[in-house]
Amino acid sequence: MEERPVVVLGGGISKFAAERRDGTIRDWMVEAVQEAVQDAGVEIEEIEHATTSYFSDHFDKQLKQGAIFHDSIGMCPKPNVRVEGGGGTGGLALRNAYAYLKAGLCDSMIVYGAENMGRHVPSDVSQQFIAMASDTDWEYLVGGFYIAYYAVMIQEHMRRYGTTEEQMAMVSVKNHRNALHNPKAHGPMKITVEDVMKSPMIAAPYKRLDCSLLSDGAACLILSTEEWAKKHAKSWQAKPHIYFAGTGCGTDFMRMGDRPRPNPGICHFRGKQVASQQAYAMAGIKNPLKEIDVAEIHDAYSGVEIQSYEDLGFCKHGEGGRLLEEGVFDLGGELPCNTSGGLIGFGHPVGATGVAQGVEIMLQLRGEAGPGRQVKGARRGLMDSHGGTGTFVAVNIFERRD
Amino acid sequence: MAKILNKREVLTVPNPAAAYQKEDPFADFREVEMLELHWEQTYHHSLGKYSKFFLELEKKRFLATKCPKCGKVWTPPRPVCPHDLQVTKWVELSGEGTLEGYSICEFAPAFVSSEKPYVLAYVALDGADTLFCHQLRHFGDRSNIKTGMRVRVAYAEGEVAHPIRLMYFEPV
Numbered sequence: 294m295e296e297r298p299v300v301v302l303g304g305g306i307s308k309f310a311a312e313r314r315d316g317t318i319r320d321w322m323v324e325a326v327q328e329a330v331q332d333a334g335v336e337i338e339e340i341e342h343a344t345t346s347y348f349s350d351h352f353d354k355q356l357k358q359g360a361i362f363h364d365s366i367g368m369c370p371k372p373n374v375r376v377e378g379g380g381g382t383g384g385l386a387l388r389n390a391y392a393y394l395k396a397g398l399c400d401s402m403i404v405y406g407a408e409n410m411g412r413h414v415p416s417d418v419s420q421q422f423i424a425m426a427s428d429t430d431w432e433y434l435v436g437g438f439y440i441a442y443y444a445v446m447i448q449e450h451m452r453r454y455g456t457t458e459e460q461m462a463m464v465s466v467k468n469h470r471n472a473l474h475n476p477k478a479h480g481p482m483k484i485t486v487e488d489v490m491k492s493p494m495i496a497a498p499y500k501r502l503d504c505s506l507l508s509d510g511a512a513c514l515i516l517s518t519e520e521w522a523k524k525h526a527k528s529w530q531a532k533p534h535i536y537f538a539g540t541g542c543g544t545d546f547m548r549m550g551d552r553p554r555p556n557p558g559i560c561h562f563r564g565k566q567v568a569s570q571q572a573y574a575m576a577g578i579k580n581p582l583k584e585i586d587v588a589e590i591h592d593a594y595s596g597v598e599i600q601s602y603e604d605l606g607f608c609k610h611g612e613g614g615r616l617l618e619e620g621v622f623d624l625g626g627e628l629p630c631n632t633s634g635g636l637i638g639f640g641h642p643v644g645a646t647g648v649a650q651g652v653e654i655m656l657q658l659r660g661e662a663g664p665g666r667q668v669k670g671a672r673r674g675l676m677d678s679h680g681g682t683g684t685f686v687a688v689n690i691f692e693r694r695d
Numbered sequence: 696m697a698k699i700l701n702k703r704e705v706l707t708v709p710n711p712a713a714a715y716q717k718e719d720p721f722a723d724f725r726e727v728e729m730l731e732l733h734w735e736q737t738y739h740h741s742l743g744k745y746s747k748f749f750l751e752l753e754k755k756r757f758l759a760t761k762c763p764k765c766g767k768v769w770t771p772p773r774p775v776c777p778h779d780l781q782v783t784k785w786v787e788l789s790g791e792g793t794l795e796g797y798s799i800c801e802f803a804p805a806f807v808s809s810e811k812p813y814v815l816a817y818v819a820l821d822g823a824d825t826l827f828c829h830q831l832r833h834f835g836d837r838s839n840i841k842t843g844m845r846v847r848v849a850y851a852e853g854e855v856a857h858p859i860r861l862m863y864f865e866p867v
């Protein structure tokens with residue numbers, strides 16, 4: 294018998310959008326929390342602990358944002374911890390919550406994440422802010438920025454394995470299409486491979502439509518021990534039971550030039566290989582492609598999703614593009630990926646992203662993802678959240694147990 | 696005359712969640728005032744133990760660091776080898792190497808003062824165990840750029856905004 298099993302009680306997501314002038318990051322976070330509390334059927338005053346998930350202090354020009362989030366929802370004087378790991382912040386925050394619950398520091402935890410990335414500053418300033426999450430002494434001042442770093446990585450993938458720009462475009466088409474069924478998505482679009490190929494080049498081979506979205510938004514997930522859920526959560530009676538079945542974390546050198554070659558070299562995410570193997574071992578998964586029913590992948594750029602299929606062990610290195618072409622990762626395929634629309638279609642308000650992945654997987658496993666994007670009979674779901682060029686990676690797995 | 700100098704506009708915004716909310720829970724909060732905020736600062740930034748690299752670049756010498764224990768040569772330099780935590784020694788490299796990866800960028804983030812397009816390149820310098828990231832210039836037609844091509848460190852003429860800009864790569 295597993296000690297102190299951790300369960301997922303409820304989730305909420307604010308509307309993701311390019312620019313939410315209707316409110317501030319605090320307002321979006323409160324929206325997500327209101328929805329999560331409602332969904333979980335718990336009272337906020339009963340929740341014992343909070344985890345704050347946000348990436349940047351300069352997008353919102355507010356340090357110590359967690360304190361404002363925390364008091365906005367009446368959590369004072371209860372404990373809080375902030376987790377930060379670039380783009381992987383949300384996934385790491387969920388892992389942190391799992392550890393706190395498992396260790397007995399608390400029996401219930403609310404995890405909220407948000408980011409103010411949309412049009413608060415112009416997009417070239419946004420790219421500069423994000424680039425400051427690379428090595429500012431060595432790479433940033435020579436013109437390094439994230440689209441370019443990832444472009445270098447996928448160029449190497451193309452050179453080694455023959456991955457094509459059309460295959461990358463197919464990821465964008467799929468994720469924008471999946472987002473059509475997600476009313477909270479920032480970028481639902483019916484587009485073609487040709488539309489992606491013709492969109493403006495940013496850093497070759499990545500074009501505008503290969504990129505994830507700079508979004509405003511927030512997400513919230515409420516976790517607890519099984520015992521706490523039985524006593525405090527109405528959702529425990531009303532909804533299917535979702536368990537936190539596995540978690541893993543891996544890292545790599547900040548500057549990808551420092552990584553060992555050829556694996557990962559400037560081609561693969563070694564931290565993701567490590568994180569997923571840990572998570573699979575915990576969840577008892579031997580063949581992820583067969584044993585996982587639905588996955589949210591960190592598609593910061595279209596090619597990253599293909600590289601991630603491989604580093605998550607869904608297939609061998611170099612096979613990702615071909616499997617994608619066969620429809621394996623489409624809705625209706627063997628392992629639907631980014632049913633929410635992912636970072637490309639749903640949006641990427643960084644601190645919210647990994648938490649929103651958790652909400653999507655919870656909804657999928659409950660059978661509540663809604664018409665158009667529900668994966669029939671999904672029992673086990675994976676979320677993959679990473680920062681930098683795969684510098685910090687968190688892989689978490691939820692499971693439905695009836 | 697405007698009383699509030701940084702006011703941009705006042706507007707009534709729609710409910711962004713109207714597609715899935717029948718009633719607007721924040722109907723009383725839809726009047727929004729937008730401001731323009733400006734922020735600028737100057738840092739006194741130390742290049743710390745990297746400084747010798749940059750000071751030698753001014754003399755057109757390209758340095759790396761070598762670990763006395765495992766022998767690994769790091770570039771960019773590291774005062775301590777991450778493999779075994781040994782303090783490293785400075786070594787000079789020829790500045791020639793092989794292009795291992797690149798992307799041609801048609802866009803630059805704010806305050807990257809580069810002509811567009813520019814090429815972000817990762818180079819395996821001869822004698823180094825890691826790759827060094829910098830711009831590749833003077834390549835002529837972009838079709839000339841190939842992974843595996845020989846390149847070298849070139850030194851900038853005139854004034855630069857930051858010592859990392861004392862150098863760039865060019866084809867041999």
Ligand SMILES: [Zn+2]
Nearest residue numbers: 762765776778
């Ligand atoms: Zn060493």
